Amino acid sequence: MVGIDIVNFPNTVLIVDDEPIVVQVLQRVLPRQGLRVTSVSNAEEATGVLQRENFGCMLVDKNLPGKDGLVLISEVRKLQPHCACIVMTAYASTASAVEALRLGAADYLEKPFHDIELVAEKVRRAIEHQRAESDRARFLERLREFESELDKKESEVSQQRTEIEMFNEVLELRVEQATRDLKAERDELVKQLDGGTSRQNAEIVGVEMALMLLEDLQARPGLDVAPFRGELQRVVRQLQAHVRRLRGDQAA
Structure with a gap:
């Protein structure tokens, strides 16, 4: 089958008839x-x-020599599905008309023609109808392609x-x-800091109590600490320095 450009749908007619007068008209x-017209006789x-x-259209005589027109129509439907087929016959019958339409014929004309202009109008309308059907088929094909692409995109998005x-x-x-690990590390650090602070506080309290005891000894009446005053003062200074150091560590 020859490829067809739907945008430039053919305005060409193939006449298949062995009667020269019909072809000429x-x-x-x-x-x-x-x-545009092309004609053959069989x-x-x-x-x-x-x-x-x-x-775009084929006008074919039903009773051709050799292979008849109805057989040709069935072949045309395979070769060029877009081509409208109109059957012509001088021996019209309901059965033959039904058979032609069943095979895909667009119309059925009796010869001789009573109105040749009407025949031409029917051919033009048949081509326009096929053009519309081809446009519809192209649209549906593009729609199917779009739906297929959309399904693919939806699958990718999913x-x-x-x-x-x-x-x-x-x-x-x-x-x-990570939150649990950080919390555990924080709790451990707090525990360590709390433990260290408690030990430091206890040590500070102990040292301060020792200082208070030394001061009490030096101030107690009747107790002569003069021989030991220098040593006591040295110990007091050391204890005071130790307290300052401990408090400095806490502040840091």
């Missing part, structure tokens, strides 16, 4: 509708032309969302673990 009238020639060129959720779960667990 149609070749004279159809161009008035802006249509189905075999028509098949060859259809394999080389696109057509996968990314799952990965993000998993990452957030891992991150949350790590944050919780």
